[in-house]
Amino acid sequence: MDLSKSPLLSGLANRLQFLAARTSVISENIANADTPGYVARDLGPADFDARIAGALKVSDPRHLQPGGRAGAASAPHLAPDGEASLSGNQVSIETQMMKLSESRMGYSLASSVYRKSVELMRMAVRGGR
């Protein structure tokens, strides 16, 4: 039995992967909160238009298709927090901390759901006991 074939589990695993990648981007922003000229970055879910454009570009069957993973991590994009300091730094620690707790909550939700579904499977294996 391949657990990664289950759409629920692989979806959750992708979600966890995306949130972990986003957390590392947010940590970069917080670490660079006082670096002159640094602009905050963020990781958004792969946007639909970009994916369509990528899919349409395939002119040869041997071209690799962009993976159809749910919430696959795209490259980080610039997301200035609106306030720029005199040094040209555009990171607001408050906003970053908010984003960080947002992704932590999402992460613990996804990991609990993962755990519960594994538990369900385990229950089925044990015959309902």
Add this chain to the structure above:
Amino acid sequence: MDDLNTALSISASGMRAQSGRIRIVAENIANANSTPVAPGLEPYRRQVPVFSSFLDKDVDATLVRLSRVELDPTAFTVRHDPAHPAADAEGNVLVANVNPLIEMMDLREAQRSYEANLGALDQVRSMAASTLRILE
């Protein structure tokens, strides 16, 4: 888990840079009243930490470091104190160009950034813990 480990080293680099900054601010505050030992010499010159971000190829992330420490070019404070061994012919002594109020503000800002990094580290740790709980 790889991204989480990366996040841990990023936060650690932020904390390291901020503690370096706190060290320099402490040096400035300690030397706020430093005077030269003899007339014609310069007193302590205020130091300014400069941060820069760099791509660490090992962890594949933009870390931060205290790239260099520059000297503040502003003029020294002049104090009239004819009894001082470093006083010039007019009885003036040069004192370090450190303003303790500015240093305290800088210290507070460094502390705030350090705490933000610590908070990020804590959150990443709890995320890693929730991943490990899947195994239970």
